[in-house]
Amino acid sequence: xxxxxxxxxxxxxxxxxxxxxxxxxxxxxxxxxxxxxxxxxxxxxxxxxxxxxxxxxxxxxxxxxxxxxxxxxxxxxxxxxxxxxxxxxxxx
Amino acid sequence: xxxxxxxxxxxxxxxxxxxxxxxxxxxxxxxxxxxxxxxxxxxxxxxxxxxxxxxxxxxxxxxxxxxxxxxxxxxxxxxxxxxxxxxxxxxxxxxxxxxxxxxxxxxxxxxxxxxxxxxxxxxxxxxxxxxxxxxxxxxxxxxxxxxxxxxxxxxxxxxxxxxxxxxxxxxxxxxxxxxxxxxxxxxxxxxxxxxxxxxxxxxxxxxxxxxxxxxxxxxxxxxxxxxxxxxxxxxxxxxxxxxxxxxxxxxxxxxxxxxxx
Numbered sequence: 001x002x003x004x005x006x007x008x009x010x011x012x013x014x015x016x017x018x019x020x021x022x023x024x025x026x027x028x029x030x031x032x033x034x035x036x037x038x039x040x041x042x043x044x045x046x047x048x049x050x051x052x053x054x055x056x057x058x059x060x061x062x063x064x065x066x067x068x069x070x071x072x073x074x075x076x077x078x079x080x081x082x083x084x085x086x087x088x089x090x091x092x
Numbered sequence: 093x094x095x096x097x098x099x100x101x102x103x104x105x106x107x108x109x110x111x112x113x114x115x116x117x118x119x120x121x122x123x124x125x126x127x128x129x130x131x132x133x134x135x136x137x138x139x140x141x142x143x144x145x146x147x148x149x150x151x152x153x154x155x156x157x158x159x160x161x162x163x164x165x166x167x168x169x170x171x172x173x174x175x176x177x178x179x180x181x182x183x184x185x186x187x188x189x190x191x192x193x194x195x196x197x198x199x200x201x202x203x204x205x206x207x208x209x210x211x212x213x214x215x216x217x218x219x220x221x222x223x224x225x226x227x228x229x230x231x232x233x234x235x236x237x238x239x240x241x242x243x244x245x246x247x248x249x250x251x252x253x254x255x256x257x258x259x260x261x262x263x264x265x266x267x268x269x270x271x272x273x274x275x276x277x278x279x280x281x282x283x284x285x286x287x288x289x290x291x292x293x294x295x296x297x298x299x300x301x302x303x304x305x306x307x308x309x310x311x312x313x314x315x316x317x318x319x320x321x322x323x324x325x326x327x328x329x330x331x332x333x334x335x336x337x338x339x340x341x342x343x344x345x346x347x348x349x350x351x352x353x
Contacts, residue, residue, distance in 0.1 A: 033252070036317040038158065045159035052104035053160070054153050065107065068144045072111050075118040075137045082125055082134060 099166040101156065108149040117140035150309075154326070158318045168325050171307050173254045175329045179336050180292050182299070189295065190347065193288040197352055204283065208352065213285045214277045215353040225265050229338045232261035236331050237306070243314070246321045255311045258334070262304035269297050289348060296340055303337045306330040 045056050056063045096102065119142055122135030144167030157163035162324040163171070198207045216222060235258040242251035273290075310330045313319060319327055 020298065023166075033315050038317050041159045042161070046161075050257050052106065053155050054104070054106055054108070054148060056155065064144070064148060068111055068148065069107070071137060072114045072146070075134065076114055078134060078137070079118055079121045083121060086124070086129070091269060092332050 099164040101162040101164070101167045103156070106149075106152065108145050108268070110172055111141065112145040113256060115145050118280070146178070149294065151234070154313070154318070156233070157326075158313075163325070168323075171325055171329070175332060179332060182336065186343075187290070189288070189292040190343065193209060193348055193352070196284040208285075210283055210285050211283060215285075216272065216276060216349065218345070218349040218353055221268055222345055225268055226341065226345050228261050229341050230247060232258045232265075233335060233338045235261065236261075236334050239245075240327065243319055243324050243327060244321050248314075251314055252311070253308065255314060259304055262300055262307065262334075266297065266300055266304070273314045292348060293344060294339070296344055299337050299340065303330070303334045306333055330351050 003005075047056075054065060062076070085090075100157045117138075118134055122132070122138040125131045125133075126135045143155055186305030200206055200208045200210065209215045236256050239251050239254035239258060242248075242254055278289070279284050307330050310327045313326060318324075
């Protein structure tokens, strides 16, 4: 999308600006609780590979999506069969 | 490459709305099969798919906002409106249960002995655990505000401390309520007193759990540097929700626990 280049610089500047500020506050805490990976993730998710956001990370996203779809479709079939059976009149 | 001439977010095609609706179908049908045929497989499947959809949908929103920069001030305004409207709808949800409580308690029927609390019901002492719970939630309202100020002042350590404390207080409340539920001398089946008490406080407890979970996600995002001093709407939404949960409890405490005893 066209907005990406403009906004990404904006938000990068925003995040870089304040992250640098945050990082310089308490370096001990930072190393204790991990380093800032947001800029790397921003690069990753702004790659122009045409992938939609829910599949942007590649394989793990695809697996999770397919698992969700399988459970949803399977569940729907189970549901329709069960409701069909439930709607049958019970004989004495 | 086409550039958009507006500050709104045209989202990528997403499967989550459809899957979410289907998950709701599975959950509701699952409830029917559980109630009438004693089978809980579909209900479990429905709850699992609902959880999967929620995780992926909200994960995508974080990606779109924090990593792709789509949450312009215009978009953020829309998100704020959305959260406010959602919380308002929840207020009306609870209003119904308060209405039910007052309907039964302001004019107690002869079947109840013409009194409230009804004859034979021994209500919980409002000055014991319920009062402690009130103090816990009020304190958590203060700690979440402390966390917010720390975020706007770029004080990472204090923000993490304050938010962690808020979550711990929420968990403490939940644990105490669970214990109270277990120890209570009356149950949900004890007439209209039991119904109004457990449905109102029960839904509140569910909202405490939801709010605590939301705050926990915010803590993880805080630790991962997602929030900036000027842009942290996810946290604000969680804080609004938490204050709402606190206010509902105050009303519950004053009406059902205190006046109703």
